[in-house]
Amino acid sequence: MASTADRLRAMVSNNLEVDGKPVNVGDDLNVGLTDLGVSSVDVVAFAKLANEEFDLSLTVEDCANIPTLQALVDRIDG
Numbered sequence: 001m002a003s004t005a006d007r008l009r010a011m012v013s014n015n016l017e018v019d020g021k022p023v024n025v026g027d028d029l030n031v032g033l034t035d036l037g038v039s040s041v042d043v044v045a046f047a048k049l050a051n052e053e054f055d056l057s058l059t060v061e062d063c064a065n066i067p068t069l070q071a072l073v074d075r076i077d078g
Helices: 004-015 040-054 060-065 069-077
Strands: none
Touching (some): 040 060
16 A cells, blocks of 8 residues: 555645646655645645545644644654
């Protein structure tokens, strides 16, 4: 099975766009989705997808308190 980081990268590129183009995270997960240009509304929608994919219960407040994709990986794998 793919690592949590790889699964998140795929989820981002398959589900999020900025200016009509898929978001490409690359190898460095120490970046927030809003830093990549993703709207806050899309971040919340992405959290719902992550909840389903990883059996989480992220809230809107959690979205604001998880600053980077690496922090999300750490929470999932924690």
